[in-house]
Amino acid sequence: MMSNRLFYVAQYFTPEPYLKDIDFIKSLKEKGWDPVVITGLPNYPKGEIYSGYKNSLFQVETLDGIKVIRTFTYADHSLNVFKRILNYLCFGIFASYAIFKFGKKESFYYILQSSPFVVFVAWTVKLFKRKSKTLLDIQDVFPENIRVSGVVKFGWIIKILDVLLNNFYYRFFDCFVTVSNSFNKIVESKGISKTKILTLYNWSMVEKNPEVDYENYQFSGDSYNIVYAGNIGVHQGLSLLTEAYQMVEEKFPKIKFHFFGDGTDFEILKTKLKTQNINNVELHGRVSSNEISKYLNAADCLFLHLISDPIYKSIIPSKLQAYIEVGKPVLGGVEGEAAELISANRLGEVFESENNIAMLTAIQKLYNMDELMVKNIEEQSKLLYAQEFSRAAGASKIHDFLKQNVIN
Numbered sequence: 388m389m390s391n392r393l394f395y396v397a398q399y400f401t402p403e404p405y406l407k408d409i410d411f412i413k414s415l416k417e418k419g420w421d422p423v424v425i426t427g428l429p430n431y432p433k434g435e436i437y438s439g440y441k442n443s444l445f446q447v448e449t450l451d452g453i454k455v456i457r458t459f460t461y462a463d464h465s466l467n468v469f470k471r472i473l474n475y476l477c478f479g480i481f482a483s484y485a486i487f488k489f490g491k492k493e494s495f496y497y498i499l500q501s502s503p504f505v506v507f508v509a510w511t512v513k514l515f516k517r518k519s520k521t522l523l524d525i526q527d528v529f530p531e532n533i534r535v536s537g538v539v540k541f542g543w544i545i546k547i548l549d550v551l552l553n554n555f556y557y558r559f560f561d562c563f564v565t566v567s568n569s570f571n572k573i574v575e576s577k578g579i580s581k582t583k584i585l586t587l588y589n590w591s592m593v594e595k596n597p598e599v600d601y602e603n604y605q606f607s608g609d610s611y612n613i614v615y616a617g618n619i620g621v622h623q624g625l626s627l628l629t630e631a632y633q634m635v636e637e638k639f640p641k642i643k644f645h646f647f648g649d650g651t652d653f654e655i656l657k658t659k660l661k662t663q664n665i666n667n668v669e670l671h672g673r674v675s676s677n678e679i680s681k682y683l684n685a686a687d688c689l690f691l692h693l694i695s696d697p698i699y700k701s702i703i704p705s706k707l708q709a710y711i712e713v714g715k716p717v718l719g720g721v722e723g724e725a726a727e728l729i730s731a732n733r734l735g736e737v738f739e740s741e742n743n744i745a746m747l748t749a750i751q752k753l754y755n756m757d758e759l760m761v762k763n764i765e766e767q768s769k770l771l772y773a774q775e776f777s778r779a780a781g782a783s784k785i786h787d788f789l790k791q792n793v794i795n
Contacts, residue, residue, distance in 0.1 A: 392423075393422045394425060394496045395497045395499070396497065396499065397425075398499070399429075400424060401429075403430070409450050413453065423454045424450075430462035431464065433649065434462045434474075435462060442459055444481075445457065445485065461477040476504050478504065478505075479502065479505055483507040486508055490519075495520050497522050498522065501526075506559055521559065521561050523562075525574065562583040562584070564788075565587070566586075566587065567588075567724050568724065569724050570586075570701055583792060587781055588776050589705040591705075592706075604682075604685050609641065610643040612643050612686050613689075614688070615689075616683060616689075619656060620652050623652065627741050628692065628741070631743035631744075635747060636665065639751070640667075644667055644669065646669070646670050647671045688735070690719075691717070691718075691721060694741060695722070695741045699740070700723025702723070716756060717729055718738075718746075720737075722739065733763070735764065
């Protein structure tokens with residue numbers, strides 16, 4: 388029987404705004420695990436190392452009683468293909484060296500997939516940390532995700548990655564966690580047994596600050612406020628919907644869009660709004676996770692969007708879980724499993740990704756929704772979140788899965 392020692396390996400970690408953060412590790416510790424975190428220097432989402440941190444081979448700190456080992460980091464989140472590859476490759480190499488130096492035998496290695504290069508960590512475990520087991524937490528499907536991002540422009544690179552990943556990648560891991568049932572099927576297609584795969588829905592990243600008055604905060608004026616919170620990047624495609632913003636401004640002058648977040652597409656969106664003289668969209672920039680909750684609670688409707696691509700039919704964006712927790716009607720420009728989740732549970736309205744006309748129609752339906760329908764959405768959302776998407780539910784599921792596949 389293996390020990391309860393757990394090494395959590397993730398490129399991004401607290402204080403970065405990332406889902407599986409210090410609270411996730413603390414929840415595993417409460418379940419009896421003995422965790423150590425191996426991560427990079429905080430630099431997400433701008434690609435700039437946070438104040439108070441300086442690059443060196445290793446930095447060791449303690450967060451809420453958890454040992455955190457930070458590795459040398461090449462910080463970059465631009466669209467430059469070589470810089471992005473170097474960013475991911477750097478973490479794969481230095482995290483592997485950290486495992487070699489600090490890792491223990493007969494331990495469990497929980498590896499969060501930020502890029503295919505995390506396979507270096509699994510190789511290191513298999514070579515030097517015998518009688519240990521590895522788990523891959525799959526947040527994105529590679530190489531499909533690389534193709535969609537537009538970072539790699541050369542099709543031959545994608546083909547090479549496809550061969551390497553499909554034939555060698557998955558065999559170095561003992562079990563898997565995925566974020567949707569669709570991802571499960573993809574992993575099964577690689578020859579992995581169903582018993583080695585757990586569907587673990589992401590939970591809300593939003594935190595509540597007891598010093599913030601969530602209940603009484605309101606946006607100024609008597610507007611109908613549509614709020615988006617999260618990354619503003621290529622995948623989200625918010626700059627592709629300017630025609631919809633314009634049509635809404637003409638037909639429903641009381642509707643205002645509030646976008647909270649930052650990312651590679653932020654300046655592109657900002658320029659388009661200015662050039663096209665769109666005045667009903669306010670870009671607030673990035674705010675802290677314990678501040679965003681007051682804006683979500685003040686919204687009349689919560690908005691998410693992903694660009695149109697087959698890979699996104701398999702994804703349930705983590706911001707959807709945050710929206711469900713809040714309990715406001717959802718405007719979803721998504722397809723596949725996320726759209727089915729919204730529609731089946733009557734959480735709001737969905738429209739075809741990148742379809743500006745369909746977005747306008749969906750907004751009109753939400754804008755005309757009566758108070759009883761809004762109340763029903765709130766009650767259904769909060770019940771669904773508690774049962775399926777909460778951190779507590781997730782911690783219990785993963786603990787049971789690990790006991791079955793790792794300890795025994």
